[in-house]
Amino acid sequence: MASYSTFTLIMGQSLTASTVFSSMTIFDILREQLHIVFYTMPRLTQGKVSLDRVNNFLNDTELLDVYSPQDEGRAQLFVQSEAESELIGFRDAVFAWSNESGALTPSKRKFRLRIDGEVFFQPSRINLVIGPTGSGKTSMLMALLGEMHFMPSGPTSWFNLPRKGGVAYAAQESWVQNETIRDNIIFGAPYDEVRYKKVLYQCALERDLTLFEAGDKTEVGEKGLTLR
Known part of the structure; x- marks a missing residue:
């Protein structure tokens, strides 16, 4: 009686069965539409954020030197002769992770890879690049691949990698599975004991495996962070 009286007072009309059932249908439709809206809005927001990140990456990320607009002064410095087209190496080259002045590497340190004189790699041979951690070994390879910005310091500055x-x-x-050490080594291939032991010997893992109670049955945690 209280709800009937309230409805009559507010709407100014009697509450009938036809009104009740019609209202229930409308409210049910509204409930479904509101459910769709509240389900869709978070996903639209996530999509907008993702598209903004992709747009920022495509439009604001520094281009590799090969795709960047070249100014005339830089083009005159980087001249390659026919005799040098098959050589692999550097001459008086300076590289940076960013072509902006005072740029920082991903580790937040100012870094310039400077190669004075000539450094050439011998084709069809094993070339070793040796140095302490952080000395620029990986940076040298990335520079040779064109993944770092080349900063010519003079008319003799040059680097080349025939492609x-x-x-x-x-x-x-490394990419490590959450499996045992043995399973990570054979990687789904049939177990061949002779070949398996050769791999352990060539990789100098025999001594390391003796330090684990379970040997090569030791389980490797995700991304190789733990051993148990």
């Missing part, structure tokens, strides 16, 4: 026969680069970032 007509193809170039392959294997980064030093």
Whole structure:
């Protein structure tokens, strides 16, 4: 009676069965539409944020030197002769992770890779780049691949990596499964004990495995962060 009296007082009309059931249908439709709106809005927001990030990456990220507009002064410095087109190496070269003045590396340190004189790699041979951590070994390879910004310091500045026969680069970032050490080594291939032991020997893992109670059955945590 209280709800009936309230409805009559507010709407100024009697509450009938036809009014009740019609209102229930309308409210049910509204409820479904509101549910769709509240379900869609977070996803639209996430999509907008993701598109903004992609747009920022495509429009504001520094281009590699090969795709960046070249000014005349820089183009005159970087001249390659036919005799040098097959050489692999550097001459009086300076590289940076960013072409902006005072740029910082991802580790927040100012860094310039400076190669004075000539450094050449011998094709069809094993070339070793040796140095302490942070000395620029990886940076040298990335510079050779064109992933760092070349900053010519004079008319003799030069670097080259022939690409007509193809170039392959294997980064030093490991990919480890959440499996045992043995499973990570054989990687789904049939277990061949002779070959497996050769791999352990060539990788100098025999001594390391003796330090684990479970040996090569030791389980490797995700991304190789833990061993148990």
